[in-house]
Amino acid sequence: MQGQTIITTHDTDELLISTVVRLIKRNALPNLRNIIAKTHSADIARWFPRLRDEEKRSLFTLLMQEERMGEVLRDLNSTDIGEFIEQTESGAIASILHTMPADDVTRILSYLPEEKRVELLNLIEGETSADVGHLLEYEEKTAGAIMIPNFLALSEETTATEATERIRQLADVEMVFYVYVVDAENKLKGVLSLRQLVATKPGTPLKHLMSSHIYSVHTDMPQEEVARAVARYNLLAIPVINSIGELVGIVTIDDVVDVIREKNTEDMLNMAGTGALDITSRSILKNTRARLPWLLASFGGGLLALYVIRIFEAQLEAIAALAAFIPIIMGMGGNIGTQSSTIIVRSIAIGEVDIKDTWKVLWRECSTGALLGTTYGLLLGGIASLFPNLQEHAWKLPLVVTLAIFVNMMIAATVGTLVPMFFKRIRVDPAVATGPFVTTAIDVLGIFTYFWLAQLLLF
Amino acid sequence: MQGQTIITTHDTDELLISTVVRLIKRNALPNLRNIIAKTHSADIARWFPRLRDEEKRSLFTLLMQEERMGEVLRDLNSTDIGEFIEQTESGAIASILHTMPADDVTRILSYLPEEKRVELLNLIEGETSADVGHLLEYEEKTAGAIMIPNFLALSEETTATEATERIRQLADVEMVFYVYVVDAENKLKGVLSLRQLVATKPGTPLKHLMSSHIYSVHTDMPQEEVARAVARYNLLAIPVINSIGELVGIVTIDDVVDVIREKNTEDMLNMAGTGALDITSRSILKNTRARLPWLLASFGGGLLALYVIRIFEAQLEAIAALAAFIPIIMGMGGNIGTQSSTIIVRSIAIGEVDIKDTWKVLWRECSTGALLGTTYGLLLGGIASLFPNLQEHAWKLPLVVTLAIFVNMMIAATVGTLVPMFFKRIRVDPAVATGPFVTTAIDVLGIFTYFWLAQLLLF
Numbered sequence: 001m002q003g004q005t006i007i008t009t010h011d012t013d014e015l016l017i018s019t020v021v022r023l024i025k026r027n028a029l030p031n032l033r034n035i036i037a038k039t040h041s042a043d044i045a046r047w048f049p050r051l052r053d054e055e056k057r058s059l060f061t062l063l064m065q066e067e068r069m070g071e072v073l074r075d076l077n078s079t080d081i082g083e084f085i086e087q088t089e090s091g092a093i094a095s096i097l098h099t100m101p102a103d104d105v106t107r108i109l110s111y112l113p114e115e116k117r118v119e120l121l122n123l124i125e126g127e128t129s130a131d132v133g134h135l136l137e138y139e140e141k142t143a144g145a146i147m148i149p150n151f152l153a154l155s156e157e158t159t160a161t162e163a164t165e166r167i168r169q170l171a172d173v174e175m176v177f178y179v180y181v182v183d184a185e186n187k188l189k190g191v192l193s194l195r196q197l198v199a200t201k202p203g204t205p206l207k208h209l210m211s212s213h214i215y216s217v218h219t220d221m222p223q224e225e226v227a228r229a230v231a232r233y234n235l236l237a238i239p240v241i242n243s244i245g246e247l248v249g250i251v252t253i254d255d256v257v258d259v260i261r262e263k264n265t266e267d268m269l270n271m272a273g274t275g276a277l278d279i280t281s282r283s284i285l286k287n288t289r290a291r292l293p294w295l296l297a298s299f300g301g302g303l304l305a306l307y308v309i310r311i312f313e314a315q316l317e318a319i320a321a322l323a324a325f326i327p328i329i330m331g332m333g334g335n336i337g338t339q340s341s342t343i344i345v346r347s348i349a350i351g352e353v354d355i356k357d358t359w360k361v362l363w364r365e366c367s368t369g370a371l372l373g374t375t376y377g378l379l380l381g382g383i384a385s386l387f388p389n390l391q392e393h394a395w396k397l398p399l400v401v402t403l404a405i406f407v408n409m410m411i412a413a414t415v416g417t418l419v420p421m422f423f424k425r426i427r428v429d430p431a432v433a434t435g436p437f438v439t440t441a442i443d444v445l446g447i448f449t450y451f452w453l454a455q456l457l458l459f
Numbered sequence: 460m461q462g463q464t465i466i467t468t469h470d471t472d473e474l475l476i477s478t479v480v481r482l483i484k485r486n487a488l489p490n491l492r493n494i495i496a497k498t499h500s501a502d503i504a505r506w507f508p509r510l511r512d513e514e515k516r517s518l519f520t521l522l523m524q525e526e527r528m529g530e531v532l533r534d535l536n537s538t539d540i541g542e543f544i545e546q547t548e549s550g551a552i553a554s555i556l557h558t559m560p561a562d563d564v565t566r567i568l569s570y571l572p573e574e575k576r577v578e579l580l581n582l583i584e585g586e587t588s589a590d591v592g593h594l595l596e597y598e599e600k601t602a603g604a605i606m607i608p609n610f611l612a613l614s615e616e617t618t619a620t621e622a623t624e625r626i627r628q629l630a631d632v633e634m635v636f637y638v639y640v641v642d643a644e645n646k647l648k649g650v651l652s653l654r655q656l657v658a659t660k661p662g663t664p665l666k667h668l669m670s671s672h673i674y675s676v677h678t679d680m681p682q683e684e685v686a687r688a689v690a691r692y693n694l695l696a697i698p699v700i701n702s703i704g705e706l707v708g709i710v711t712i713d714d715v716v717d718v719i720r721e722k723n724t725e726d727m728l729n730m731a732g733t734g735a736l737d738i739t740s741r742s743i744l745k746n747t748r749a750r751l752p753w754l755l756a757s758f759g760g761g762l763l764a765l766y767v768i769r770i771f772e773a774q775l776e777a778i779a780a781l782a783a784f785i786p787i788i789m790g791m792g793g794n795i796g797t798q799s800s801t802i803i804v805r806s807i808a809i810g811e812v813d814i815k816d817t818w819k820v821l822w823r824e825c826s827t828g829a830l831l832g833t834t835y836g837l838l839l840g841g842i843a844s845l846f847p848n849l850q851e852h853a854w855k856l857p858l859v860v861t862l863a864i865f866v867n868m869m870i871a872a873t874v875g876t877l878v879p880m881f882f883k884r885i886r887v888d889p890a891v892a893t894g895p896f897v898t899t900a901i902d903v904l905g906i907f908t909y910f911w912l913a914q915l916l917l918f
Contacts, residue, residue, distance in 0.1 A: 005672070005673070005674050005675070007674055007675070007676050007680070007684075007688045007697075014813055014815060018815075040692060042691045042692055042693075043691075046691075046810065049811050049812075050816070075691075164657050164658075167654060167657050167658055168657070168658040176654050177636065177653075177695075194653050194654060194657060195626060195635050195653060197657065198623050198626050198627070198653060198656065198657055199623075199626055199627040213464070214464070215464050215465075215466055216464070216465050216466070217465065217466050218465065221466070225466075229466045230716075231713075231716045231717070231720065232501045232502075232505075232534075233499060233501055234501075234713045236636075236695070236712070238466075241465070253695070253712055253713075253716070254690075254693045254712075256716070257689075257690045257712070257715070257716060257719065258690070260716065260719055260720060260723075261690065261719060261809065264719075264723040264727075265805055265809065267723075267727070268723075268726070268727060268730070268801055268804075268805050269801060269802070269805065271727070271731075271801070272730075272797045272798050272800075272801035272802070273794055273797070273798060274798045274801065274802060277802065279802060279805060279806050279809075279811060280806075280811050282819070282823060284823055284826040284827055284830070285830075287823060287827045288827045288830045288831055291795070291798055291827065291831060292831060292834065294794075294798075295791065295794055295795065295831060295835065298790045298791055298793075298794040299787070299790075299791065299835055299838070299839075301786075301787075301790060302786055302787025302788075302790045302791060302839075303787065303842065305783075305786035305787060305790070306783045306784060306786065306787055309782055309783035309785075309786070310780070310783050313779050313780065313783070316775075316779040316782050317776075317779040320772050320775040320776040320779065320782075321769070321772065322782075323768055323775050323779075323781075323782035323785065324764075324765045324768035324769050324772070325765060326768075326782065326785045326786065327760075327761050327764035327765065327768070327785065327789060327902055327906055328758065328760075328761025328762065328764060328765055329761075330786060330789060330790075331757045331758075331760060331761045331764075331789075331898070331899065331902055332754065332757055332758065332761060334757075334793070334898070335732055335753075335754055335757040335895060335898070336750070336754065338731045338732070339731050339732060339733045339750055339753070341731075342727055342728060342730070342731030342733065343728070343731070343733060343736065343738060345727075346724050346727050346728065346738060347738050347739075350720065350724065350738075351505065352508050352536075352738060352739050353508075354473060356473060356477075357509070360741070364741060364743055364746060365746075367743040368743055368746045368747045368750065371743070371744075371747045372747055372750060372751060372754060375751065376754065376758055379758070380758075380761075383762065436794060439790070439793070439794070440790065443786055443790055447786055
């Protein structure tokens with residue numbers, strides 16, 4: 001790669017992608033090679049989701065020939081990685097993986113079926129294989145699984161000059177920003193930044209330079225909490241220690257950024273009720289399969305609502321106009337409930353709210369629900385009272401809908417607050433469990449309240 | 460701060476916060492001072508959302524005495540920053556701001572009313588004031604507004620030793636990872652990492668060390684796109700250039716992490732229809748005011764649905780059971796529509812999908828909608844046919860609900876796909892415009908379809 005790149009908005013990307021697709025279709029290899037040579041691997045990776053399967057295969061082959069596949073691989077999504085590994089000879093894959101950092105190899109292998117993973121691990125030789133083997137032993141999505149096992153750890157007596165010499169020798173230590181100081185038992189004693197090392201007198205031993213205040217995490221800490229800690233303390237990397245207190249790896253900020261982005265996609269999809277959907281997959285069947293079970297909650301709730309309305313069928317037969325208010329009562333409740341639950345889920349995620357705050361938050365959400373319920377209840381009551389051919393019920397039907405909106409919005413805000421708090425308390429991810437659950441519960445409660453009020457006041 | 464901190468899950472945090480609150484209530488200053496001395500400013504900032512107004516005021520005073528307010532201020536949320544500035548004498552604030560990096564000062568000032576901003580800017584002296592003044596001229600949420608104006612830029616002829624010497628002298632350059640090489644006109648020529656500088660021979664001029672391939676952004680690039688670029692290319696900082704190509708600042712990865720987290724909160728709240736709500740605010744009135752207008756869309760849609768049902772009132776009076784299926788038809792449509800729109804909004808946000816992919820994505824979502832619609836339509840039809848006292852309509856009512864679910868889920872998937880794509884096309888943030896819009900549109904369409912099918916087949 002050569003020359004400066006001023007990053008502009010996506011329009012140039014789009015232009016480039018359509019050019020690439022055209023060149024692949026025409027099999028214009030020299031032109032493609034030329035573009036590939038000038039393009040960052042992260043950008044090449046972004047072509048894949050836009051290509052058809054056969055176009056992907058051509059590009060895989062070309063990247064292998066150009067020896068760029070290794071760099072590109074780490075930025076591909078899980079679907080494309082799976083596809084590449086499926087159609088490439090294991091020896092060739094192993095020699096690519098051999099050149100990659102252990103944490104990336106671990107992530108890639110974690111996408112594969114057990115059998116393939118073991119096969120590839122056996123084919124990768126030496127240190128990488130041992131490192132990856134260790135990392136694979138940690139539970140997925142923990143500090144241990146995402147850490148880099150090669151980092152710079154030196155003894156207290158090392159001088160700045162010696163440390164500098166070590167940095168010069170090391171080729172495969174990713175992103176050095178910190179030098180860690182350890183004792184003979186590999187326990188963390190201190191940390192200093194590369195900048196401190198640069199700015200010091202050559203002969204100074206590290207123990208005079210290092211800060212002995214260090215933040216670290218255990219190997220089993222969930223990756224989201226690691227990410228939150230790195231973000232909170234503005235670190236570039238955080239050391240990871242094992243159960244006996246040895247320094248075993250570091251998690252770097254570039255991986256933290258990936259964790260944060262991934263977690264956010266997950267949260268949004270979970271709240272929308274699509275589960276662990278692969279957003280990049282073009283497969284209609286996979287898409288359907290991921291979404292089907294989540295709709296079941298909504299279907300079950302719908303059946304319950306159906307049952308409730310059947311109970312009140314006599315009232316409906318007497319006043320058919322009652323049915324006309326079902327959508328607005330459901331809609332207002334559903335929306336305010338989604339507002340409340342999203343606010344709570346997000347507040348929990350960024351650490352602004354904890355289960356201890358339940359009553360405080362519930363009070364705020366309920367009061368908001370009451371204010372909004374009063375506003376929209378009176379508005380709807382006013383509109384209902386203008387309806388022609390409801391005169392026989394005079395002020396009673398408007399009163400029913402006013403009360404129904406008010407009560408339903410209060411209930412919705414309460415349910416929307418308490419459900420995520422409850423899931424947090426039982427240590428289930430609130431985002432996973434909240435979405436369809438909340439709307440469904442609110443629908444059923446809302447309809448029941450409405451008809452119950454109608455029966456009470458109109459009959 | 461002294462000693463090592465192994466970051467554990469939030470339980471210790473919670474314990475500490477309740478201790479702090481107790482100590483504040485008792486006005487136990489020596490104990491509080493002791494805790495504050497041992498606590499990272501980012502953690503102190505996290506106490507605030509849990510405190511009452513008068514407790515916050517006591518803590519502000521104490522932090523001022525302990526000279527910790529400067530560090531804490533940058534991690535407070537906008538509400539608490541506003542409160543602190545309101546109740547503190549401007550001279551004292553100015554002297555705190557004077558010690559902070561220009562980008563943090565800019566962000567803090569951007570939360571304040573114009574008048575207060577100008578007053579404080581005049582009180583802050585010297586370089587910081589000039590820097591902040593410049594930064595404030597850039598539009599909010601662009602590269603220019605979030606960049607750091609002090610960075611290390613040297614000429615091509617500088618030697619590694621001279622560069623190292625410069626780093627040693629600089630106190631106020633935040634997070635140095637890269638040394639930028641510029642020409643006499645301050646145009647970017649190259650970049651080298653601190654690690655390269657450390658690992659080289661002392662006399663080497665920078666022009667032999669630097670890489671001349673540099674990614675940079677313009678001052679007016681939206682901050683989300685800057686963040687995406689830094690994440691994509693795994694950078695620690697990205698240089699920012701102005702309209703005439705001069706290097707004017709850098710955006711560092713710690714600010715990128717903040718941008719990503721903030722953007723995600725915004726997207727989720729927008730999709731839930733709560734607008735630019737301050738998630739940390741305890742104010743019920745502010746909460747209500749932010750949410751009221753978004754519910755208006757839902758209210759308007761509800762009125763439309765009401766009108767549609769009134770049109771079909773004759774049919775409802777004839778077959779009251781028709782009303783019982785309204786909730787399930789609305790619920791299934793609403794949920795699949797939310798699924799589709801969330802997938803599209805998120806895919807656009809992470810750059811997996813662009814408006815050029817509209818037809819491909821629409822095909823996938825529609826097919827998914829058709830499959831899910833067939834499944835749940837037949838299921839509901841089957842259940843409906845088991846209903847007692849519907850015998851008079853035999854297979855007709857089950858057929859109506861089967862078709863209604865099928866058609867409605869197709870429509871919902873289509874609307875859920877096209878609405879965010881349309882907003883992207885007209886350059887409105889899809890997350891802002893999608894949420895309540897989509898559900899409301901789907902509700903009205905779904906109810907109309909259902910009754911229209913009923914009229915067609917049953918009467």
